[in-house]
Amino acid sequence: MVQVEGLRRSYGSATARVDALRGVSFSIGAGELVVLRGRSGSGKTTLLNLLGGLDRPDEGTVTVAGRRLDAISNAQLLALRRKQVSFIFQSFGLIPILTAAENVGVPLRLLGVPSARREERVASLLRLVGLGDHMRQRAHELSGGQQQRVAIARALAAEPALLLADEPTGQLDAETGAQIMRLLRTLVRSEGVTALIATHDAALMEIADRVLTISDGVLTEASSTAAVG
Numbered sequence: 661m662v663q664v665e666g667l668r669r670s671y672g673s674a675t676a677r678v679d680a681l682r683g684v685s686f687s688i689g690a691g692e693l694v695v696l697r698g699r700s701g702s703g704k705t706t707l708l709n710l711l712g713g714l715d716r717p718d719e720g721t722v723t724v725a726g727r728r729l730d731a732i733s734n735a736q737l738l739a740l741r742r743k744q745v746s747f748i749f750q751s752f753g754l755i756p757i758l759t760a761a762e763n764v765g766v767p768l769r770l771l772g773v774p775s776a777r778r779e780e781r782v783a784s785l786l787r788l789v790g791l792g793d794h795m796r797q798r799a800h801e802l803s804g805g806q807q808q809r810v811a812i813a814r815a816l817a818a819e820p821a822l823l824l825a826d827e828p829t830g831q832l833d834a835e836t837g838a839q840i841m842r843l844l845r846t847l848v849r850s851e852g853v854t855a856l857i858a859t860h861d862a863a864l865m866e867i868a869d870r871v872l873t874i875s876d877g878v879l880t881e882a883s884s885t886a887a888v889g
């Protein structure tokens with residue numbers, strides 16, 4: 661599902677240059693949930709942005725669902741981002757004045773899904789994340805954990821092939837964070853999506869099929885763990 665080959669990305673100019681990624685290669689199989697672990701500043705966000713086509717590498721290639729991101733036009737990249745790749749952020753990224761249902765419906769609107777089908781999918785997703793009773797509540801009225809559940813439902817709405825999550829539990833207390841991670845584990849399996857989740861929280865490794873560790877812009881170890889429910 662994902663192949664990354666020799667990825668390099670630097671920021672700044674010669675005098676103040678930061679080598680955020682210094683030759684990163686790995687692949688992720690369809691349906692796998694991979695946790696990307698690394699300290700703050702190790703290059704996790706840079707890597708996720710390149711995988712999601714939000715940024716372009718200085719060197720190396722990214723292939724998602726059989727398409728090399730450097731070989732496609734900006735219009736094709738936009739289509740890929742709408743249909744096949746979705747993001748979950750630490751800060752949830754919801755539109756505060758819209759209801760939970762409206763937020764989840766945004767990607768479906770962008771794809772032109774007719775309203776009846778859209779409403780059906782939105783309701784079923786919100787039930788799936790345990791918010792069936794909060795559909796009409798505005799995002800800013802929800803707790804952090806509830807907002808992240810809405811963001812997860814939104815990320816899954818368009819049935820993406822690849823889900824990228826950047827510190828999805830970073831703003832939540834430990835127990836709520838653990839619940840969100842278990843929910844992600846369950847949904848990745850039931851929706852058949854492939855996921856890469858960046859975190860520095862060692863407690864979250866247990867949900868991974870595989871853990872990639874990044875340090876100073878390079879992968880330092882790749883280990884397998886038994887997947888748990």
Ligand SMILES: Nc1ncnc2c1ncn2[C@@H]1O[C@H](COP(=O)(O)OP(=O)(O)OP(=O)(O)O)[C@@H](O)[C@H]1O
Nearest residue numbers: 671672678680698699700701702703704705706707
């Ligand atoms: N737009 C930018 N301009 C300059 N330097 C940047 C930029 N984005 C990231 N960096 C630098 O690149 C390195 C990697 O940053 P990145 O955000 O990828 O790390 P991270 O592992 O996601 O960190 P965190 O967990 O704190 O989000 C850091 O040294 C950071 O300061």
